[in-house]
Amino acid sequence: MSMFGQVHVKNGQYKIKGDFHELTPNMPIRNSDDGWKLMGVTNPRDMTYIHSYGGESIFFESLSKGKLMATRCDNKKCESKGSIYQPFRIFCPDCLSKMTVIDMTDIAKKTAKIHTFMVCERSGAFNILKRPIKFINIEFDGVCTILMSYLAVGEPEIGMRVVPIFQKLDPTYTILDMAWVPEKTKSNHLPKGFSF
Amino acid sequence: MIKFSDKQLAIPKLMRPVYLVTAGQSKFDRAFPDKRTEELCIDALTQAAEMINVTPAELKSYIHTCYYGHFADHFGDQLLGEAVIHDRLGLDPLGNCGVKTGGATGGTTLWEGVKAVASGYSNCVLSMGWERMDEVPTDEGNFLISCAADKDWESPLGHIYTGYYAVMAQKYWKVFGKEEDSFRRTLAEIAVKHHGYARMNPYAQSPMKITIEDVLNSPVVAYPLRALDCCLMSVGAACAIICDEATAIKLTKNSPHKPLRIWVTAGSHTLRPADRRDMAIPLLPNETADQYKDLGKKFPGGERYPGFTGFLAARMAAYYAYNQVGIKDPTADLDVIELHDAFTISDVQTYEDIGIRPYGYGRDYVESGDCYHMNPKTGKPGKLPSNLSGGLIGCMHSVGATGIMQVFEIACHIWNRWAEIHGDDKLWKKFDRKKPADWTDLQVKGAKRALAISHAGVGSHVTATILMDPDKLIKKDA
Incomplete structure (x- = not known):
């Protein structure tokens, strides 16, 4: 019986269990305009990758706990000392020193605004968000960069105040554990599994 | 900063x-x-x-x-x-x-x-x-393209690269387009132009005789971008x-054309837009230091640079290229260009990044008719025709080949061989494509200098390739 591939780390090494690929037979491609002559073959492949979040792990773990983490450069010699980065960057892009991880959940709750947005009717394969997807880019007071995410409730507008929500129930441990809703949205309007 | x-x-x-x-x-x-x-x-x-x-x-x-x-x-x-x-x-x-x-x-x-x-x-x-x-298939293709975005932070958001440009389109439309329907129509006009020029190009994948309304009525991919605003696969x-x-x-001893001088420069910017601290706008030779002082007043929301309204990488590639070869004003010094029209919006953004128009005024390049082979407003040749191949919207976007196709096209103009190549009945037949009855020679007469911009989404890498007739250099020691 097949089992989804699972991984944990022990003694600094990956320990894997289950199936990381599935074997599906290839099929001939034939030309219906020319006597069904052979033109090629299909090459099915279903693989599971093992991906490390490295120094960003705390960001993704924190989403599942309802916290939005960012980083701040505290290198006294850096020309951009004090700059806060969201998206989370492990190292300062100016001085390359390791930055300090900070909790900016309150900043997000109090100051997040839609910088720009779009409404996406189509998606690529493997998309799991409900369409249309309302992508928003979010600006925060005191943060020098802009975060991309999606609006889970309502219609986006540039300048709209939004607040973060988090998938604390059955988290995916991906960026999709975070979404945004207009300020003053009621708890009972949030998508399943999400809370403030 | x-x-x-x-x-x-x-x-x-x-x-x-x-x-x-x-x-x-x-x-x-x-x-x-x-x-x-x-x-x-x-x-x-x-x-x-x-x-x-x-x-x-x-x-x-x-x-x-x-x-x-x-x-x-x-x-x-x-x-x-x-x-x-x-x-x-x-x-x-x-x-x-x-x-x-x-x-x-x-x-x-x-x-x-x-x-x-x-x-x-x-x-x-x-x-x-x-x-x-x-x-x-196309949706798996969109997924694969989206893998070029940051796989932890962006790709899972819909797995569609068009979306990452659409947020730029929305911001540009709000700030520089002032939310005017006329600006949306100008974007659509670019798609009409590029599919139209593709009709004269036997190599092109998507020749179409369409109207602005056709573009505006095409299916929404990622609002405000519609299917006909987007490049081909x-x-x-x-x-x-x-x-x-x-x-x-x-x-070239027995060649009908002479070799051309070539320069290529490159710039880059963050994979995620606006993911660095802001900075002053790097200036091109045809711009002045105080030109953008009041950009935020003229266009509220346009003060942040680089943001979602332009591509720093394109600006840097143009900065290096123009200064290297002596270009003072691209519209005056160049004769024909091919731009990376991945989307109609990124075409307009690039006009500004490479100094064809100042930031905030890119639409004028289309609305003035300067970008056409023959300016529809004046009936005279366009000042700086762009994407006569049909570009990525009308001709192709076979990614690794695209920047080289652009250079093939602009070289044909300087070699004065555009009609010979693109009008060749045998080529149309070989490609099993029908040459239109109204096929038009798009040769830019007397072309001596040209530019091609090659661009990676969403402006992470950009190159500027300049070709010149070696007898028409601007700077002799370039």
Whole structure:
């Protein structure tokens, strides 16, 4: 019986269990305009990758706990000392020193605004968000960069105040554990599994 | 604000003159069920040889190094596809190198070729690019393209790259477009123009005679971008032969055209838009220091640079290129251009990044008619025609080949061979395409200098390739 591939780390090494690929037979491609002559073959492949979040792990773990983490450069010699980065960057892009991880959940709750947005009717394969997807880019007071995410409730507008929500129930441990809703949205309007 | 050092802003200088000797390309289409990639690459190299009246074997005998632009291994399902093509072209045991910079791969492949010749390492380089985008259906293709975004932070958000441009379109429309319907119509006009010019190009994948209303009524992909605002997904190959002066003269002994001087510069920016601290707008030679002082007043929301309204990488590529070759005003100094119209919005953004119009005023390049072969407003030739090939929207976006296709096209104009190549009845027949009854010669008369912009989403890499008739240089020692 097949089992989804699972991984944990022990003694600094990956320990894997289950199936990381599935074997599906290839099929001939034939030309219906020319006597069904052979033109090629299909090459099915279903693989599971093992991906490390490295120094960003705390960001993704924190989403599942309802916290939005960012980083701040505290290198006294850096020309951009004090700059806060969201998206989370492990190292300062100016001085390359390791930055300090900070909790900016309150900043997000109090100051997040839609910088720009779009409404996406189509998606690529493997998309799991409900369409249309309302992508928003979010600006925060005191943060020098802009975060991309999606609006889970309502219609986006540039300048709209939004607040973060988090998938604390059955988290995916991906960026999709975070979404945004207009300020003053009621708890009972949030998508399943999400809370403030 | 970020400040750049003099060393970072130093103007590039080639150690010796470099020439584009010839170029070639395959037919472009959504799929080639009957051809392997090497067949398309050989079509391109064979045409490059025919363009200068030498055999492919003779041309190969000059090649010393090869650069291969092939963006997506996972699209073609072939890791190290460069080695396969190099082998099939029979160019072993020459050194070769794969190049990948997303949508700018073609331009970067030329960049590498120019540097190899300029440095003296090689006297003759093959820069060849291709992409195989028909091995998966379109939605899987969109997924694979989205893998070029940050896989932890962006790709899971819909797995569709159009969305990452649409947020830029929305911001630009709000800030510089002032939310005017007329601006939306101007964007649509770009799609009409590019699909229309594609009708005159036998290589082009998507020739269409359409109206602005057709574009505005096409299905929404990622609002405000609609299907006809978007570039194509293509298969095909293109190549260029880049040489030093002595080799260029030898190779063009029996050629109907002369070699052209070539320069390529490059810029970059963050993969995620606006992901660095802000900075002052780097200025081009036709701009002044106080020009953008009140940009935020004129266009509220436009004060942040770089933000979602432009591409810093394109600005930097233009900065290096214009200063390197002596261009003061691109509209006056250039005769024809090919821009990376991945989307109608990014076409407009690029007009501003490369100084055809100041930031905030890109739409005027279209609305004035300057971008047309024949200005519909004046009935006279456009001041600086763009994307006469049909661009990425009308001709193709076979990623690794795109930047090289652009250079093939602008070279045809300077060589005064556009009509000979694009009007050739035999070529239309060979490609099984119908030459339109109203086929029009789009040769830009007297073209001597041209520019091509190759761009990776969402402005992470951009190259600027400049071609000049060697007798019409602006700066003699460039």
